[in-house]
Amino acid sequence: MAKELLKMEGITKIYGNGFMANKDITFTVNEGEIHALLGENGAGKTTLMKILFGLENCQQGKIYLNGQEAHIENPLDAIAKGVGMVHQHFMLVPNLSVAENVVLGIEPGPGQIFDKKTAVRMTEEASEKFQLKVDPNALVRDISVGLKQKVELLKALIRGVKVLILDEPTAVLTPQEVRELFVQLKTLRENGYGIIFISHKLDEVMELCDSATILRHGRVTGFVKKEEMNEIVLSKLIVGRDVVSTMEKKESTAGDTVLKVRNVTYVDDIGKKLVDDVSFGVRAGEIVGIAGVEGNGQNEISEIITGLLHMTKGTVSINGKETTGLNISQIRKLGLAHISEDRMTYGCAQDMSIYDNLSSIYLDNPKFTKGVFVNQKALNQYVKDCIEEFEIACDSEKSPIRMLSGGNIQKVIVAREFTSGANIIIANQPTRGIDVGTASLIHRLLQKYTREKGFAVLLISSDLNEVMNLSDRLLIMRDGKIAAQFTDMKKVNDELMGEYMLGIKKMTEEERGDLH
Amino acid sequence: MSLEYIETFLFTAVRIATPIMYVALCSTIALQGGLTNMAAESMMLISAITGVIFSAISQNLLIGILAGMMSSILITLFLCFAAFVMKVDLYLMSIALNTAMSGATIYIMYVLTGNKANTAGYFASLQMPNIQIPIIKDIPIIGNILSGHNGFTYLAIIMIFVVWFIIFRTKLGLRIRAVGQNPQAAESVGINPSKIYTISFVMASAIASLGGMFLSMGYQNMFIRDMTGGKGFIGMAAATIAGASPVGSALLAVVFGVADAVTHYSKLYITDAQFLSAMPYIITTVLLFILSYIRLKNSEHDMRKRKAAALKAHEENV
Ligand SMILES: Nc1ncnc2c1ncn2[C@@H]1O[C@H](COP(=O)(O)OP(=O)(O)OP(=O)(O)O)[C@@H](O)[C@H]1O
Ligand SMILES: [Mg+2]
Numbered sequence: 001m002a003k004e005l006l007k008m009e010g011i012t013k014i015y016g017n018g019f020m021a022n023k024d025i026t027f028t029v030n031e032g033e034i035h036a037l038l039g040e041n042g043a044g045k046t047t048l049m050k051i052l053f054g055l056e057n058c059q060q061g062k063i064y065l066n067g068q069e070a071h072i073e074n075p076l077d078a079i080a081k082g083v084g085m086v087h088q089h090f091m092l093v094p095n096l097s098v099a100e101n102v103v104l105g106i107e108p109g110p111g112q113i114f115d116k117k118t119a120v121r122m123t124e125e126a127s128e129k130f131q132l133k134v135d136p137n138a139l140v141r142d143i144s145v146g147l148k149q150k151v152e153l154l155k156a157l158i159r160g161v162k163v164l165i166l167d168e169p170t171a172v173l174t175p176q177e178v179r180e181l182f183v184q185l186k187t188l189r190e191n192g193y194g195i196i197f198i199s200h201k202l203d204e205v206m207e208l209c210d211s212a213t214i215l216r217h218g219r220v221t222g223f224v225k226k227e228e229m230n231e232i233v234l235s236k237l238i239v240g241r242d243v244v245s246t247m248e249k250k251e252s253t254a255g256d257t258v259l260k261v262r263n264v265t266y267v268d269d270i271g272k273k274l275v276d277d278v279s280f281g282v283r284a285g286e287i288v289g290i291a292g293v294e295g296n297g298q299n300e301i302s303e304i305i306t307g308l309l310h311m312t313k314g315t316v317s318i319n320g321k322e323t324t325g326l327n328i329s330q331i332r333k334l335g336l337a338h339i340s341e342d343r344m345t346y347g348c349a350q351d352m353s354i355y356d357n358l359s360s361i362y363l364d365n366p367k368f369t370k371g372v373f374v375n376q377k378a379l380n381q382y383v384k385d386c387i388e389e390f391e392i393a394c395d396s397e398k399s400p401i402r403m404l405s406g407g408n409i410q411k412v413i414v415a416r417e418f419t420s421g422a423n424i425i426i427a428n429q430p431t432r433g434i435d436v437g438t439a440s441l442i443h444r445l446l447q448k449y450t451r452e453k454g455f456a457v458l459l460i461s462s463d464l465n466e467v468m469n470l471s472d473r474l475l476i477m478r479d480g481k482i483a484a485q486f487t488d489m490k491k492v493n494d495e496l497m498g499e500y501m502l503g504i505k506k507m508t509e510e511e512r513g514d515l516h
Numbered sequence: 517m518s519l520e521y522i523e524t525f526l527f528t529a530v531r532i533a534t535p536i537m538y539v540a541l542c543s544t545i546a547l548q549g550g551l552t553n554m555a556a557e558s559m560m561l562i563s564a565i566t567g568v569i570f571s572a573i574s575q576n577l578l579i580g581i582l583a584g585m586m587s588s589i590l591i592t593l594f595l596c597f598a599a600f601v602m603k604v605d606l607y608l609m610s611i612a613l614n615t616a617m618s619g620a621t622i623y624i625m626y627v628l629t630g631n632k633a634n635t636a637g638y639f640a641s642l643q644m645p646n647i648q649i650p651i652i653k654d655i656p657i658i659g660n661i662l663s664g665h666n667g668f669t670y671l672a673i674i675m676i677f678v679v680w681f682i683i684f685r686t687k688l689g690l691r692i693r694a695v696g697q698n699p700q701a702a703e704s705v706g707i708n709p710s711k712i713y714t715i716s717f718v719m720a721s722a723i724a725s726l727g728g729m730f731l732s733m734g735y736q737n738m739f740i741r742d743m744t745g746g747k748g749f750i751g752m753a754a755a756t757i758a759g760a761s762p763v764g765s766a767l768l769a770v771v772f773g774v775a776d777a778v779t780h781y782s783k784l785y786i787t788d789a790q791f792l793s794a795m796p797y798i799i800t801t802v803l804l805f806i807l808s809y810i811r812l813k814n815s816e817h818d819m820r821k822r823k824a825a826a827l828k829a830h831e832e833n834v
Contacts, residue, residue, distance in 0.1 A: 075705075091704040093693070095693070105707055112686045
């Protein structure tokens, strides 16, 4: 019987606004165990972890560490008692070096003098010991997301924690980085660490975790051991009903090419060619997927089309009009909507309410204005409809966006973009960090809008299942070029896609066929 | 233009730069902690008058300077209490404090001397002596420009290194920088941002007070109403443009000293008083413009270089 590292017992949390986010939650983590915490967006996972890490207090319940009751006052206290957390939004100082970030708060050196050399050595030693390769002297702002996460892990491990909380650690990583992270987490497990792993990706959970606790509406609804885990059981416990994952896919009836990308090249400021003479089109009524290992130009394509990035060469046209020289808002008016990958930066105004975020793009729409005034009634109705149709879970439409759980923030953005009156949607990682139920809702909506309303959708995703299931036509990007096109989705599988994504195979122009 | 003329010109520039240098260093510390110090004017004013009074009464220069410094620290603690404990807006509070200190120093002077313009004749302040630097004073040209300045000027140069050392070589400095860039990150490892803000402001106020006392106890030997004349803001601009680098801000302070000196010397040629009084600010603005542009270009270049290096290191790793 493994030793019990952590037990949370009967935890109840009511937020200041009277919302009960956790209700009588009990769960345990043993030594050498990776324990998954699953649940819909807003189920209360992050809240529970904030309580454990001393960021929030709870009304009821006890926490035991190594069998002893512990009162955790603040994060510092949590770390001292052996609990570390890697936040979903990194807690790093960009202009300091990796080593300086790792030792911040426990700086080495005599008296007030900061001994940088020892800091670098400590980081190197820890990096060696825990197999987390980082360059101690690099500035944090220059390193990739994957490396930043390693720095966060080091920060916790160097302080000697035994219980590690990882809140959606894979949401921001590329598939290769996820592989690497899993290897590291498995090593930690062998060394007796207890890890709490939060994720919405069930395949990851099944691969990595030894057991899972499932929350719904703030309550524990299930506990599953590794042997009993499978996708159907887990998703049923998470959503509370069966999730239809295999959609009935209706034949697409593609119309005119409404989005045209022609000979687009993009060279970044260090002279690297990230997009190399790419041409393709999306027709009305079809979903075109772009897959590829992250960093092969997919993001740049989406940013170029939406006007966030200026291409070096080439043209993009939307509903027959070229976008060259137009700004983002002018491009949107041509009929383009965008669900951004980075929802916190580009997707929403965090301190504004759901209402304001939903209505922000309509303030000059004739439907909602009377002369120079806003037609409040129509706008109210619109916001209400959105909340209903897109199942946004909130207390009131006036609550600020940042009080929503991650998935519900995404729903607000999806709602706004789907109803913006545009007929072309660029969906860049639309279901990142989103629970299975909501993800399938977004998938159904994408289907519905293309089939019934003739929308053209460009779907960019690192989730291979997502692109395979949704796309009518699939492009694969490699080194800034289109390496392959599949028009018959029945013939596509992971393995085949992988070969093209990694550059093992490449299609000739004839094999690729018409890119429209 | 004779050589002697140029020498005197540059000597004047260094002299004028002294108080700006102090303010620039003071703003540097605050900026590294993520805050703009807009209260430098009040820190200088209160210490300028307090220093004069205490040195005159005690007839001890050191006591005068320490008293001046204490007065500056005291109003800063009040400012920090208002801003970080009572959560009053720091910048509004700083501006209010500046206005209040301009009035308060005049009032104190009036109560003690019956005069509203200056303290001459009532308080004979002790003065920091001018210092001849051995060896340097004998070097031709350089000696005439760099030697023979007031003690406060040399102290300012020492301060550049002190500030640099604190920010880049101490634990406190590391924490100040961390809080300045990402307070939440610092908080998550147990650093209290409000405490760090307060410490950095107190250090900043001690440095600003030396600039104030240079005016009333170095260059002059009396307090004159509003004698800081906007130097607090020019120093702040220097620090901001220099990207909060201690050496850079001090050098920029000298550049602004040159701008002021130009004005000073133009009096011989330009007679329009209005234009003259605007001139240092016009020159400053133009300089700021040019320097910001150069800095922007440089930082873009640096970024590219660093990114390329990081990319290469990564590729080698893989
Ligand atoms: N500060 C707050 N005040 C009031 N309510 C809050 C606050 N923070 C979170 N909530 C609410 O508590 C609920 C649980 O949020 P939590 O962030 O724990 O969800 P989650 O399970 O982590 O979801 P996700 O998977 O989307 O991240 C949500 O409904 C959210 O709106
Ligand atoms: Mg969460």
